Amino acid sequence: MLRVELVVNGQDVRRDVPDNMLLSTFLREEVQLTGTHIGCDTTQCGACVVSIDGETVKSCTMLALQANRRSVTTIEGIANGSELHPMQRAFSECHGLQCGYCTPGMVIAAIDIVERSEEPLTAARVREELKGNLCRCTGYVNIVKSVLRGAELMGRPVDRV
Ligand code: FES
Ligand code: FES
Secondary structure, eight states: OOEEEEETTEEEEEEEOOTTOOOIIIIIIIITTTTOOSSSEEEESSSTEEEEETEEEEESSSSSGGTOOOOOOOGGSSBTTOOOOHHHHHHHHHEEEOOOHHHHHHHHHHHHHHHHOOOOOOOHHHHHHOOOOTTTOOHHHHHHHHHHHHHHEEEEOOOOO
């Protein structure tokens, strides 16, 4: 067991963990943040995406110990109290979820896409950037619409032509 100390959604967290514990397992089982989903465990689906120091990471691909002294944001940490994050509102408004299993990873990845986008965001760019996030329901049309709408709600330019 080794000690890990990190910040999760603004809260200090300290735990002794096995050195082979995945960050996804740590978040779900040690911190009880079950919004981070595990869809494949083989780095393909993106259901486990979280943000670490502002960069998106597949948390099933990283050890909890590798997050030591870092700041992790999960889907539970993006709303402002009871006010949803604009990207969460967009997914709700545009029906960007079906079973919802992939949704936490999609939303975290979508926020990152919007924040990194220097040009007006296009549907083609969203599709390209979401390659690492799989939706088994294959409802991608509404997911892409949701990300574009989320960008607008975040005050970023969108090119719908
Ligand atoms: S559970 Fe991590 S990529 Fe699928
Ligand atoms: S909404 Fe069901 S897997 Fe994406």
